Amino acid sequence: MESFLQQVVSGLATGGIYAALALALVMIYHSTNHLNFAQGEMAMFSTYISWSLINAGVPYWIAFFATLVIAFAGGVVIERLIIRWVEDAPVLTVVIVFIGLLMIFNSVAGWIYSYDIKVFPSPFPDQPIQIGTLYLGPHDVGAIAVTLIVLAILFLFFRYTSLGLAMRAAAENPESSRLVGIRVGRMLGMGWGLAALIGAVAGMMVAPIVFLDPNMMAGILIYAFAGAMFGGISSPGGAVFGGFFLGVTENLAGSYIPFIGNELKLSVALVIIVVVLLVRPSGIFGKVTVSRV
């Protein structure tokens, strides 16, 4: 029983990472109406920027916030320079542009910083937190907390400020928003800025666990994507649940189903998600889209 609980807890720890990024994906979906495949690589690149700052002797938290500012500006620039030109293009054209961005970021990071794995500092203490007989990593807990705080702020921003409302409107229905006087281009630019910022937070929180290298985000992003879909892309809470569920299922399947082991645990988690999607095609908590005929 104890080892079972420990497996659940360590599943929750990895699930927390997935949940954070899944939530980021959902938030970005609300403010840009796209699932951005380059999100993970943008986060990775921001993390490298903060690594450079910290290595140059800047204190951790100053570097943290400086990176957020840089990431926001970078996101706005990318939207205004590249994405705006394909706004009216078919969805798949936009997806290919995202894949192009993903490759550029990945390759440039490898070129500037090399593909060697780097250690990224954690701002949290080292001693494990002990509850009864269970051990929790302090960084896991801290990282999940920081990400959740940032996302709570974002949620309040989108829900209760007029700027947040304008941004959601611009993403969901550009034509009508323009008619009521919203500067749609500017809003979408800000949406991308915010997306980059959330990614930067997630990247800096994930890097101490998975270490810093240009490919660090690729795997995690796929899990996050699966988690977000599982919970339902229209539901932030669902995305969090999906992320945790994925982490725990993957861990339990790997340790308790004998013929699966480490080789197939990812496949098992994905199969479960696909089966659930077959029963609930819009995710567990997602809104069922109703379309007018």
Add this chain to the structure above:
Amino acid sequence: MVTSTVTPKTIKSPAARTAWLNGRYPRVAAMAVVLVVAASLPLVMSDYRLFQFTLAYIYAIALLGLNLLIGYNGQFSLGHGAFFAIGAYTTAIMIDRWDIGYGWTIIAAGAICLVVGFLFGIPALRIEGMYLALATLALALATPQFLKYHLFEGWTGGVQGIVIDKPEAPFGLPLNPDQWLYFFTLAILLLAFVLGWNLVRGRTGRALVAIRDHRIAAQSMGINTALYKSLIFGVSALYTGVAGALSAIVIQFVAPDSFTLFLSIFFVVGIVVGGLGSITGAIYGGFFIQFVPNIADAISQAAPWAIYGIFLIVFMLVMPLGIAGFLAILWHRLIMGRLASDGNEGHPTET
């Protein structure tokens, strides 16, 4: 589309000329020229170049299948690398274990993929758009894991994969193996092309496009959407499986790490860059996936994928409808230009 049956000599009015230019004959002529050029390439090219062209044709076959699914039917798949892998492994295992002739293994690979694709297409009916992308993504991710799985190692060779021999040219043809495989692949590509063309131009094609554009309207007009959607999934998997089988024969090697998620992503890149919902687009796409990475590598050794990414973005900004869409617009402008320049007396209303 107007398909005129008049011959060039009898064309009188500019409108008729436009109709003729838009019709079947220029296309057939262009295809004939392309075929003659393709068939004479082995005379002038090195074996390695030929090998690269053969691979481009193989990708074109796979892209043709994927385009039937995504471009014509609107079902998004990020998992066609899995069918490519199934085709490749079917061929490799049949040749390696049972010593079966490679021609038969291609047919078997196609048949297996048709069935697997059809079966996968049935549950896929329930889910759409990004959710379908996720389900197929899971397929692509799970493929290398299953191929490496220790219980299947007796068949798949595990991480090491399977090495097979390159076939010699049959009937005593004076061709070396590379040249023979080039012609062999070209012939299959041609067959795939003609079949695909017929499929989309007929009743089936119209049904597929109707489902893509408005599923409910198509259904209420009496189209069996469930049957067509799962059937096209199977056909698309068949094309991709045949391409996978050919790739195993040409490369002489299969291993799990050749069939990662990136393969599936490159397929999607290929059809979008080539042109969604266009049969010829598959060929441009095949050449794009085969050669652009090499070009990017030649430009910058340090960050080749950055160059590749820039290529992708520039392509999409300049030609949002892909190469085929771009060429169609260009051709249309050309015809319209001719019509405007020599059509003045034919259209007195324009004065």
